[in-house]
Amino acid sequence: MSGAGTATAVWGASDLRVSYGHVVALDGVSLTAPAGQVTAVVGGDGAGKSTLLRCLAGAMSPGRGQVRRPAKERTGYLPASSGIYPDLTVAENLDFRAQGYGMSRQLAAQRSAEYLDRAGLAPAAGRLAGQLSGGMRQKLAVIAAMLHQPELIVLDEPTTGVDPVSRSGLWWLIARAAAEGCAIVLATTYLDEAERCTSVLVLDAGIALASGTPAEIVAAMPGSLRSSQQRPDGDAFARSWRRAGRWRTWDPDPGPGAGDGQAIEPDLQDAVTVAALARQLRAGEF
Amino acid sequence: MKELAACARATKRFGRFTAVDEVDLRVGAGEIVGLLGANGAGKTTLIRLLLGLTGVSAGEVTLFGERPSRATRSRIGYVPQGLGLYDDLSPAENLQFTGQIFGHVDGGLPDDVRPYARDLVGSLPLGVQRRVAFAQALSHRPELLMLDEPTSGVDPLGRARLWETIGDAAEAGAGVLVTTHYMEEAQECGRLVIMAAGRVVAQGTAAEIVGSRLVTVVEAESWSAAFGALEAAGLQVALAGRGLRVPGAGPADVRRALGDVPARVAEAPATLEERFFELSQLSAAEPDGAAEPAA
Numbered sequence: 235m236s237g238a239g240t241a242t243a244v245w246g247a248s249d250l251r252v253s254y255g256h257v258v259a260l261d262g263v264s265l266t267a268p269a270g271q272v273t274a275v276v277g278g279d280g281a282g283k284s285t286l287l288r289c290l291a292g293a294m295s296p297g298r299g300q301v302r303r304p305a306k307e308r309t310g311y312l313p314a315s316s317g318i319y320p321d322l323t324v325a326e327n328l329d330f331r332a333q334g335y336g337m338s339r340q341l342a343a344q345r346s347a348e349y350l351d352r353a354g355l356a357p358a359a360g361r362l363a364g365q366l367s368g369g370m371r372q373k374l375a376v377i378a379a380m381l382h383q384p385e386l387i388v389l390d391e392p393t394t395g396v397d398p399v400s401r402s403g404l405w406w407l408i409a410r411a412a413a414e415g416c417a418i419v420l421a422t423t424y425l426d427e428a429e430r431c432t433s434v435l436v437l438d439a440g441i442a443l444a445s446g447t448p449a450e451i452v453a454a455m456p457g458s459l460r461s462s463q464q465r466p467d468g469d470a471f472a473r474s475w476r477r478a479g480r481w482r483t484w485d486p487d488p489g490p491g492a493g494d495g496q497a498i499e500p501d502l503q504d505a506v507t508v509a510a511l512a513r514q515l516r517a518g519e520f
Numbered sequence: 521m522k523e524l525a526a527c528a529r530a531t532k533r534f535g536r537f538t539a540v541d542e543v544d545l546r547v548g549a550g551e552i553v554g555l556l557g558a559n560g561a562g563k564t565t566l567i568r569l570l571l572g573l574t575g576v577s578a579g580e581v582t583l584f585g586e587r588p589s590r591a592t593r594s595r596i597g598y599v600p601q602g603l604g605l606y607d608d609l610s611p612a613e614n615l616q617f618t619g620q621i622f623g624h625v626d627g628g629l630p631d632d633v634r635p636y637a638r639d640l641v642g643s644l645p646l647g648v649q650r651r652v653a654f655a656q657a658l659s660h661r662p663e664l665l666m667l668d669e670p671t672s673g674v675d676p677l678g679r680a681r682l683w684e685t686i687g688d689a690a691e692a693g694a695g696v697l698v699t700t701h702y703m704e705e706a707q708e709c710g711r712l713v714i715m716a717a718g719r720v721v722a723q724g725t726a727a728e729i730v731g732s733r734l735v736t737v738v739e740a741e742s743w744s745a746a747f748g749a750l751e752a753a754g755l756q757v758a759l760a761g762r763g764l765r766v767p768g769a770g771p772a773d774v775r776r777a778l779g780d781v782p783a784r785v786a787e788a789p790a791t792l793e794e795r796f797f798e799l800s801q802l803s804a805a806e807p808d809g810a811a812e813p814a815a
Contacts, residue, residue, distance in 0.1 A: 280645050280647070394672065398793055400558070413751075415744070423675065475681070503676050506676050510675060
C-alpha cells in the first residue's frame with residue numbers, strides 16, 4: 235500500500251450524539267474506518283447516515299462525542315448534493331479542485347486523465363457537468379473527492395439513482411482508492427453494496443442496530459429463519475416479511491416445530507431486516 | 521392470463537437514432553414484470569410508448585387491447601421516482617384531488633399514514649410520503665401499475681413492506697411493471713426483461729437469466745496487492761468484502777495475472793448484477809445492436 239506511514243491509521247467516530255432541535259439524529263453512534271478498507275453505513279431515509287458522514291468529514295460538529303479524522307485538506311467528501319459545479323466542464327471541475335488542494339499541475343493532470351479514462355468519462359471531459367447523466371455526474375463527483383489522494387474519503391450515497399453500469403465504474407474508483415491505502419466510508423441504502431465492504435454499520439432512527447463485518451452481523455442474528463410460499467398467520471404474521479416473492483419468518487426462540495416452511499441460512503439483508511423488526515416489535519410499533 | 525400491456529416489435533426512432541428497437545414485451549394480469557437497463561437502454565422511451573405519451577415509429581403497442589390513449593391511461597396507476605405528490609397539500613387532500621380527477625371516491629389513507637392525514641406532504645418523512653404515493657396510485661383500483669424505482673432510499677424492512685403492498689395488488693389481479701436499477705428490487709419480480717441499446721437482450725426469471733454463469737473469485741492475504749496485479753493485467757476487478765471478483769476472466773487467466781501474489785482462486789455463481797453488466801457490455805460492444813437473443 236502507498237501513502238507512507240498512513241496505512242495503519244484508523245479514523246472514525248466514537249459515541250456521537252447530534253440533535254436538531256428536539257429530534258435526535260444520532261444517539262451514541264461509533265464507527266471505525268481503517269486505512270485501506272471500505273466501511274459502509276447502511277440505513278433508510280432519516281436513519282442518520284448523512285449526519286454521521288458530515289461529522290466524519292468535518293462539515294459539522296457533533297453535540298457530543300469524538301471524531302478522529304485527518305486534516306481537512308487530507309479528507310475527501312462527497313455530500314449528498316454532489317458538490318459539482320454544473321456550469322463548469324468536467325475537466326474544469328477537476329482543475330478547480332486540484333488547485334484548491336494545491337496539487338501540482340502535472341500530478342493533477344495525470345490522475346484526472348487516468349480516472350476519467352477508467353470511469354468512461356474521458357470522452358465527456360469538455361462537456362458541462364450540468365449536462366451529464368446522473369451516473370456520469372456521480373462518477374465525476376467521486377473523482378473530485380479522491381483526486382488529491384486524501385487519507386479519508388467520505389461518500390454520501392454515491393450510487394443512489396445510478397444505473398448498474400455506472401455503478402460498476404464507481405465501485406472501481408472506490409476499490410482503487412482503498413488499494414492506495416485510503417480509508418473509505420460510504421453511505422448506501424442497498425445491502426448488496428454493503429456486502430462488498432469490509433465492515434458495515436447499520437443505522438436506524440439514529441441508533442446503531444448492528445455493526446461488524448457482513449459475516450459477523452449475520453452470525454450475530456438471534457433466532458432462526460424459515461421461508462414459505464404463504465405468509466404465516468397467528469403471531470408469526472408480524473414476524474414475517476416478503477423477500478424475492480416468498481415469505482421469510484423470524485423465530486426469535488425456535489423450539490421444535492417452530493412453524494411451517496423450510497429452514498434457511500440468513501444473509502446480510504435478512505440479518506438487517508430482523509434487527510429492524512426486533513426493534514419495532516420491542517417498541518410495539520407493528 | 522389476461523394481457524394488459526403488449527409491445528410487438530415496437531420501435532421508436534428519433535432521427536437516425538433508434539431508442540427502442542423491435543421490442544416485444546407483455547404484462548399480464550397478476551404478473552410483476554421488472555424492466556432493467558442502463559441509462560440510455562431505452563426504458564424511459566418504452567414506458568412513454570406504453571403510456572401513449574409518444575407514438576411508435578414501427579410495430580405496435582396496445583394497452584388493454586387498445587391503442588394507448590387518455591382513456592387507457594386512466595386505468596393505470598403510476599408512481600414516478602419523484603413520487604408525484606403535491607407538497608403543499610396534505611395526504612388526504614392529495615388523495616381527494618386524484619379521486620376527483622379520476623372521478624371516483626377515494627379509498628382513504630392506509631392506517632400507518634392516518635396520523636399524518638392533515639400535515640403537509642412536504643413536511644413528512646420520505647417513507648410516509650412514499651406510502652401516500654402508493655395509496656394514491658392504487659386509489660382508483662388500476663388494472664396496471666407502473667412503478668419507477670419504487671423503493672429507492674428505503675431500508676430493507678420498509679422495502680419488504682412496500683413490496684407486500686405491490687404483491688397484494690398483483691394478487692388482486694393487477695399487472696405490475698417495475699423499472700429499477702437495483703437487483704434486490706429486481707428479485708421481487710416474477711419475470712425480468714433486460715434492455716440494452718434499445719433491444720431486449722434477455723428475459724425470464726432472475727435464475728434463468730443468470731443461468732450457470734460463473735465468475736472467478738480471489739481471496740488474497742493482501743487484497744490491494746491482488747487488485748494491483750489484476751488491474752495491471754487489464755482485468756475488470758470488483759471488490760467483495762476482503763476478496764475480489766473478476767467477472768470477465770477464467771481462473772487460469774486470473775492465476776497468471778496474479779503472478780507471485782499469494783491468493784486462493786476459485787469460481788462462484790455469477791450474481792444477477794454481474795450478468796446484467798455482461799449483457800449491457802455485450803450489446804455496447806456491437807454497435808449494430810446484434811445482442812444475444814432473448815432467452
